[in-house]
Amino acid sequence: MLQVNKPTSEINRDFAEADGSPSQTLTSYLDIIRRQFPTMVAIVSACVILALLYLFTAAPLFTSTASMVIDTRKVQLFQQQSVLGDIAVDSATVETQVEILKSENISLAVIRDLHLTEDPEFTGGGAGLLGAITGSISSLFSSSRAASEFELTRKALERFASNRTVKRLGLTYVMEIGFTSRDPQKAARIANAIADAYIVDQLEAKYQATRRASVWLQDRIKELRTQASAAQKAVVDFKIANNIVDSGGRLMNEQQLAEVNSQLIMAHAATAEAKARMDRINDILKQEIPDASVADALKNDTIVKLRGQYVDMASKESIWSMKYGADHLAAVNLRRQMAEIKKNIVDELKRIQESYKSDYDIAVTREEAIKSSLANVVSESQLTNQAQIQLRELESNAQSYQAMYDNFLQRYMESVQQQSFPITEARVISAATTPLVKSSPKSRIVLALALIGGLLLAFGVAMARELTDKVFRTTSQVEDVLGANCVAILPALTNSSQTGMAGRLVKGVDHPQPDLLRYVVEHPLSRFAEAVRSLKVAVDLNSIVRENRVLAVTSTLPNEGKSTLSTNLAQLIAHSGSKVILVDADLRNPSLSRALRPNASAGLIDLVAQKAELQELISTDPETGLSVLPAGSTSKLMHTNEILASKAMHAVVQLLRSQYDYVVLDMPPMAPVVDVRVTSSFVDSYIFVVEWGKTKTDVVKHNLRSAPEIQEKLLGVALNKADTRLLARYESYHGRYYYRKYYARYGYVE
Numbered sequence: 001m002l003q004v005n006k007p008t009s010e011i012n013r014d015f016a017e018a019d020g021s022p023s024q025t026l027t028s029y030l031d032i033i034r035r036q037f038p039t040m041v042a043i044v045s046a047c048v049i050l051a052l053l054y055l056f057t058a059a060p061l062f063t064s065t066a067s068m069v070i071d072t073r074k075v076q077l078f079q080q081q082s083v084l085g086d087i088a089v090d091s092a093t094v095e096t097q098v099e100i101l102k103s104e105n106i107s108l109a110v111i112r113d114l115h116l117t118e119d120p121e122f123t124g125g126g127a128g129l130l131g132a133i134t135g136s137i138s139s140l141f142s143s144s145r146a147a148s149e150f151e152l153t154r155k156a157l158e159r160f161a162s163n164r165t166v167k168r169l170g171l172t173y174v175m176e177i178g179f180t181s182r183d184p185q186k187a188a189r190i191a192n193a194i195a196d197a198y199i200v201d202q203l204e205a206k207y208q209a210t211r212r213a214s215v216w217l218q219d220r221i222k223e224l225r226t227q228a229s230a231a232q233k234a235v236v237d238f239k240i241a242n243n244i245v246d247s248g249g250r251l252m253n254e255q256q257l258a259e260v261n262s263q264l265i266m267a268h269a270a271t272a273e274a275k276a277r278m279d280r281i282n283d284i285l286k287q288e289i290p291d292a293s294v295a296d297a298l299k300n301d302t303i304v305k306l307r308g309q310y311v312d313m314a315s316k317e318s319i320w321s322m323k324y325g326a327d328h329l330a331a332v333n334l335r336r337q338m339a340e341i342k343k344n345i346v347d348e349l350k351r352i353q354e355s356y357k358s359d360y361d362i363a364v365t366r367e368e369a370i371k372s373s374l375a376n377v378v379s380e381s382q383l384t385n386q387a388q389i390q391l392r393e394l395e396s397n398a399q400s401y402q403a404m405y406d407n408f409l410q411r412y413m414e415s416v417q418q419q420s421f422p423i424t425e426a427r428v429i430s431a432a433t434t435p436l437v438k439s440s441p442k443s444r445i446v447l448a449l450a451l452i453g454g455l456l457l458a459f460g461v462a463m464a465r466e467l468t469d470k471v472f473r474t475t476s477q478v479e480d481v482l483g484a485n486c487v488a489i490l491p492a493l494t495n496s497s498q499t500g501m502a503g504r505l506v507k508g509v510d511h512p513q514p515d516l517l518r519y520v521v522e523h524p525l526s527r528f529a530e531a532v533r534s535l536k537v538a539v540d541l542n543s544i545v546r547e548n549r550v551l552a553v554t555s556t557l558p559n560e561g562k563s564t565l566s567t568n569l570a571q572l573i574a575h576s577g578s579k580v581i582l583v584d585a586d587l588r589n590p591s592l593s594r595a596l597r598p599n600a601s602a603g604l605i606d607l608v609a610q611k612a613e614l615q616e617l618i619s620t621d622p623e624t625g626l627s628v629l630p631a632g633s634t635s636k637l638m639h640t641n642e643i644l645a646s647k648a649m650h651a652v653v654q655l656l657r658s659q660y661d662y663v664v665l666d667m668p669p670m671a672p673v674v675d676v677r678v679t680s681s682f683v684d685s686y687i688f689v690v691e692w693g694k695t696k697t698d699v700v701k702h703n704l705r706s707a708p709e710i711q712e713k714l715l716g717v718a719l720n721k722a723d724t725r726l727l728a729r730y731e732s733y734h735g736r737y738y739y740r741k742y743y744a745r746y747g748y749v750e
Helices: 010-018 022-035 037-057 072-077 091-101 104-114 128-141 149-163 184-241 252-285 295-299 301-324 329-420 443-468 475-482 514-522 527-545 562-575 591-596 604-608 640-644 647-659 675-679 697-705 708-712 724-730 736-742
Strands: 062-070 164-168 174-181 426-430 486-491 550-555 580-584 627-629 662-666 685-691 714-722
Touching (some): 022 037, 062 184, 091 104, 091 184, 104 184, 149 174, 164 184, 174 184, 184 329, 184 426, 252 329, 475 697, 475 714, 486 527, 514 527, 514 562, 527 685, 527 714, 550 647, 562 580, 562 591, 562 662, 562 714, 580 591, 580 647, 604 647, 640 647, 685 697, 697 708, 714 724
Parallel strands (some): 550 662, 580 662, 685 714
Antiparallel strands (some): 062 426, 164 174
């Protein structure tokens, strides 16, 4: 069979190669949007209307924000004073403080301070129309008893938590506290109250911790004082028991040993000096003429005086001996006196010698005594050193207990000071103020979200409608699903008394209305007539390949318009001058016969049974010359398929083929009955009618696949009852615009 609608040109091949490309995918999405545009507009409009209703009914909310910072410099300033050992502030610490701000302890403190359990905003229904509706519904299911204080508090706490926001600003130490309320002044008051409650909570926590630390320190200080006193008493007792005395930070034995040793050195030096003086005086006395050149002799007045006299006399004796001679009596007397003086000097030196000897003996005795004392001190020091080991251990314990006692005492004093001067690291850097502009609902954002959400929902619904729309609406669907050509798209006909148009087939009506059967004759310039002409062109083109004179029009289901199409096709061919006969071959439901020949009592059945002649049974349209052969009386027939498959039926078709240029057979639908399948032996081509937008694709596909003999002679598929307004969204080139524009001068009608 000639495939008249197959894409064989270069342009069609280019389109086929473009399938699956990004541009083709974009085009397919645009096609979906175009087809589902009214639905999408309706959904978007509904979303925008709902958003507007929400904006008009929702109560305005105001958000006030306070900023709080954790001052790290203050932490460092009081770090050494803290009894609790505060740690440096880091990210985890800040996040912990954020969670503390969100805690129920802070929230309950604000609720109690501001008496929020008495505020209808926190214990009543929501604001606006939605809140009123919600409150009314909840009141239906709640009991009539008054809520307890605990229930009011929990409800206020839940509402409070939902309206409060606490967050950290970036990586800083700043925390932002926000609260949303219907009253802008209330929002600012509550936000500041949260910050104040947090600071009070921190101060209270530190005060309690410091107080508990002070109590513990007091007990610990008492214990350490007792331990330190016991350790010091043990040191004193040990010193007394071991005769250990210290003075000036040193043990008495050590001081005595040092002093005795120093004395021994001095005594040894004094002994050596005395011995030297004694040896010197002994050497002087051994001289023939003693020379009193010793210190004591020089200091002795007697020796000095005697030496003076001796010198004077020696001078006189020398003068006199020179003047009077050595034997002069005066010289002899002078020498005698000089000898006497010399003797006196020697006696005086001996006396000094005795004194030096006495001093030497005393020094030796003293040195021996000091040596004996040193030996005693050394012996005692050795005993003391052995006890010193245990003494140091006792002193170390005493010092440790004393140091611990002093440290804890200092911390206790610091804790007492901190109780009177509490410090918190957090401070408010920006107090909450009354907001001038509402925070929600934000009109622009709500409308934008409604528009975007509506677009997404509309596109989703459009995609869902496309995916679930398992019906035929385009020629490409027919070609892709059935592998057959879509030879015509016939528009749905609307009933109009002004134009005299044919009425559309109504669901449940089993026969076409009479004015539909002559539509192509009464409205030759309509789009319906043009679609029937395209079907006639397909028939003529197919006749080039093979004989195409016996045409059978069928469908999948009843009421798809096959009888209307077959009649108008026959009317069109006959009106063009060809000799055409229209045969009602739907022996199960001869709706065409009831519409055209309601009073006919004989027809095709009688012709097949050879009970009547052809000329007796046919009727001719005087305007177009179309011959009509009704079905006849078929009410008592049970096996119509046997009649259509009989040799007599073949003979009738051959008779009609010999007398007419075209034989158009109005066949029954394929799904309910099997009559169509037995006619493939005498039918040249089948025209398959599918109702646009209604007949399911899987039903048509199943019937054609189960009838390969029909599919082999299938001329094409005609989409009937198409909505031209919607069709333009699926295939713009099939829209009404082109036909209306072209036939405008002729008074175009649909």
